[in-house]
Amino acid sequence: MSTRFAVDALLFDLDGTLVDSIGDLALAANAMLAELGRPARSLEEVRCFVGKGIPKLVERCLADASLTDAAFDAAVEVFKRHYAQTNGQVSQAYPGVTDMLATLQAQGIPMACVTNKAAAFTEPLLRLTGIATFFGAVVCGDTLDVKKPHPGMLLHACEQLGVDIAHVLMIGDSANDAESARAAGCPVLLMTWGYTEGVPVDTIECDGLLSSANALLQRVAPRAP
Numbered sequence: 001m002s003t004r005f006a007v008d009a010l011l012f013d014l015d016g017t018l019v020d021s022i023g024d025l026a027l028a029a030n031a032m033l034a035e036l037g038r039p040a041r042s043l044e045e046v047r048c049f050v051g052k053g054i055p056k057l058v059e060r061c062l063a064d065a066s067l068t069d070a071a072f073d074a075a076v077e078v079f080k081r082h083y084a085q086t087n088g089q090v091s092q093a094y095p096g097v098t099d100m101l102a103t104l105q106a107q108g109i110p111m112a113c114v115t116n117k118a119a120a121f122t123e124p125l126l127r128l129t130g131i132a133t134f135f136g137a138v139v140c141g142d143t144l145d146v147k148k149p150h151p152g153m154l155l156h157a158c159e160q161l162g163v164d165i166a167h168v169l170m171i172g173d174s175a176n177d178a179e180s181a182r183a184a185g186c187p188v189l190l191m192t193w194g195y196t197e198g199v200p201v202d203t204i205e206c207d208g209l210l211s212s213a214n215a216l217l218q219r220v221a222p223r224a225p
């Protein structure tokens with residue numbers, strides 16, 4: 001049997017871990033590319049581009065090293081304008097996620113959402129997918145001036161929840177989550193259904209893989225006081 005992590009809190013990544021958001025991101029990316037007169041990207045391509053926040057997604061969609069900073073910034077604004085429209089249109093919590101969060105909440109385990117997605121899109125997405133109320137803290141890609149894989153966002157979430165990083169578990173889907181957890185000093189489990197920037201999830205160094213939301217319930221317990 002796998003180890004159960006005794007925790008004071010859980011930190012959850014959002015895109016690719018709790019919510020399947022690729023459809024809305026791809027709609028916005030292709031609306032931006034069409035507006036800029038550039039070729040469309042497939043859903044699979046966009047899936048590999050997600051993970052390091054919106055500016056990196058736009059940069060990867062455009063793949064144009066000759067772009068000026070001003071043109072790039074303008075493209076990011078175009079993407080954001082479209083994403084404000086598409087965010088939450090087809091995104092859904094993965095199967096079992098809502099029940100899993102409700103069970104953990106009933107066990108009295110505080111939870112935070114730690115996402116590289118900008119705050120303007122995170123709050124509506126959490127609300128539209130019905131999972132906003134589970135989180136005592138939400139740390140977004142523009143909350144601080146660093147993003148995952150930097151450990152700062154995880155440490156900030158712990159501060160907000162009033163817990164020690166040594167007693168939390170991170171649950172994510174990508175190397176950004178795994179590396180930020182390692183650097184912050186907490187264990188990390190990865191969902192197998194997420195977005196991994198094109199690398200197989202089982203090649204990412206972590207403390208274990210979860211192939212269902214329910215599987216997490218077998219791996220954690222509130223830490224004894």
Ligand SMILES: O=C(O)COP(=O)(O)O
Nearest residue numbers: 014015051052053115116
């Ligand atoms: O916005 C992204 O690129 C990824 O967001 P995530 O950190 O919730 O996976």
Ligand SMILES: [Mg+2]
Nearest residue numbers: 013015016173
């Ligand atoms: Mg993710």
